[in-house]
Amino acid sequence: MSTERNDPELVYLDNAATSWPKPPCVAEAMRRFLDKTGANPGRSGHRLSIAASRMVYSAREAIAELFNAPDPLRVAFGLNVTDSLNQALHGLLHPGQHVITSGMEHNSVMRPLRVLEARGVAMTVLPCAADGSLDPADVEAAIRPETRMIVVNHASNVCGTIQPLKPLGEIARRHNLLLLADTAQSAGAVPIDMQADLIDLLAFTGHKSLYGPTGTGGLVLGERVDEAELIPLRQGGTGSHSEHDEHPPFLPDLLESGTPNTVGLAGLGASVRWVLQKGVAAIRDEEQALVSPLLAGLQETPGVKVYGPGAGKGRTATISLNIEDMATSEAGLRLDEEFGILCRVGLHCAPAAHRTLGTFPAGALRFGLGIFNTPQDVTRVLAAVRILAGGR
Ligand SMILES: Cc1ncc(COP(=O)(O)O)c(C=O)c1O
Numbered sequence: 001m002s003t004e005r006n007d008p009e010l011v012y013l014d015n016a017a018t019s020w021p022k023p024p025c026v027a028e029a030m031r032r033f034l035d036k037t038g039a040n041p042g043r044s045g046h047r048l049s050i051a052a053s054r055m056v057y058s059a060r061e062a063i064a065e066l067f068n069a070p071d072p073l074r075v076a077f078g079l080n081v082t083d084s085l086n087q088a089l090h091g092l093l094h095p096g097q098h099v100i101t102s103g104m105e106h107n108s109v110m111r112p113l114r115v116l117e118a119r120g121v122a123m124t125v126l127p128c129a130a131d132g133s134l135d136p137a138d139v140e141a142a143i144r145p146e147t148r149m150i151v152v153n154h155a156s157n158v159c160g161t162i163q164p165l166k167p168l169g170e171i172a173r174r175h176n177l178l179l180l181a182d183t184a185q186s187a188g189a190v191p192i193d194m195q196a197d198l199i200d201l202l203a204f205t206g207h208k209s210l211y212g213p214t215g216t217g218g219l220v221l222g223e224r225v226d227e228a229e230l231i232p233l234r235q236g237g238t239g240s241h242s243e244h245d246e247h248p249p250f251l252p253d254l255l256e257s258g259t260p261n262t263v264g265l266a267g268l269g270a271s272v273r274w275v276l277q278k279g280v281a282a283i284r285d286e287e288q289a290l291v292s293p294l295l296a297g298l299q300e301t302p303g304v305k306v307y308g309p310g311a312g313k314g315r316t317a318t319i320s321l322n323i324e325d326m327a328t329s330e331a332g333l334r335l336d337e338e339f340g341i342l343c344r345v346g347l348h349c350a351p352a353a354h355r356t357l358g359t360f361p362a363g364a365l366r367f368g369l370g371i372f373n374t375p376q377d378v379t380r381v382l383a384a385v386r387i388l389a390g391g392r
Contacts, residue, residue: 009340011377016157016185016318016368017344018207018214022271026212029270030263037266040259042239052262059269060252066210066272066280067202068193069220076255077218077265081184081205082108083233084219087255088180088201089113089151091230095120097148102134102163103127103356104156107349109182113151122146128356131309132161140171149178155186158353158366159308160318162190169198178225184208188272189287189316191280200224209283209370210275212268215261227251234258283371287317290369290378295319297382303389307357307364317369320357323389328363331388335365339384343367 039048064072172179180201188209206216235247236257332345354360
């Protein structure tokens with residue numbers, strides 16, 4: 001059995017879990033860093049340490065440019081979006097406060113919120129429509145005097161629904177709340193402008209549609225977030241203020257204790273520059289050019305049920321479906337073994353979203369397309385699904 005993407009046998013449709021392949025510049029940048037620089041950034045002051053610091057800063061600048069962040073120093077790198085969401089939620093929400101979220105969240109939001117709830121933070125989970133969309137009017141109606149934050153999944157990892165952030169940002173500003181966006185599935189795939197979209201906290205992961213390596217991600221803080229109110233999840237060495245036992249209060253050091261994933265950041269800097277060069281709008285257009293025929297073909301296949309929004313502005317390139325009377329696990333296994341099509345089945349770490357879509361507990365089959373998929377992939381996938389749906 002082939003296990004390499006370049007083998008024409010395989011169609012990789014698991015980009016919503018992690019994108020693959022990566023642009024060649026990513027591995028090149030990582031290798032170059034390991035071979036030529038290697039040192040610890042912000043620590044030692046010698047030329048290689050300074051080169052490493054410059055590389056990390058340049059990755060910060062690339063992220064700031066991508067999201068139109070107010071300042072590269074308000075980009076705090078972390079392990080992944082889960083880490084950064086935990087940082088934002090645990091760092092800012094306290095017992096007695098209230099947080100509003102949606103019925104489309106990933107467990108990376110839901111689970112930290114449930115822990116906070118057990119500690120006395122009240123939470124409201126707003127139901128979404130059958131296509132996964134959240135009505136901003138429901139958000140405004142749920143606000144209480146003690147509400148502190150709205151947290152939403154920008155793009156669903158299950159069915160691709162995009163929540164418009166700006167109306168939520170306007171509500172947040174009207175009521176003096178913070179808006180936290182989980183951009184795991186949208187960063188690099190949907191144009192995001194933190195300042196125009198009124199996002200206060202933007203959590204991202206490097207390894208999905210930013211096409212970077214795993215183990216990279218971060219939290220970008222807008223100007224309305226007062227870092228003095230943000231409790232860091234970790235304290236420790238930062239290379240700064242070494243004369244003090246106390247952790248530095250300034251960004252990004254406040255949120256970046258310990259040696260970072262420097263090799264990963266070399267790859268992330270390269271991948272984000274690659275995304276910037278291609279242009280997020282162009283990436284989105286290319287992906288939508290595959291999504292439209294795939295969705296249309298699936299929708300007209302008897303025995304196939306597709307979830308989420310139709311083709312167009314309101315969705316990413318992630319599609320969920322079920323084949324009538326076939327367990328998702330069987331469909332996924334047969335797509336892999338008989339057709340070389342790799343996708344993800346089940347609940348996708350988002351049981352709340354599956355409840356909203358009516359696919360809990362059985363789950364769904366998910367096709368997560370990426371920039372390296374082709375029209376030929378779409379043709380092969382449609383042919384395979386037609387066989388599975390018809391040939392039983
Ligand atoms: C919407 C959403 N949030 C959070 C995550 C968690 O991402 P990571 O594992 O990179 O922290 C994912 C990944 O599947 C996701 O799709």
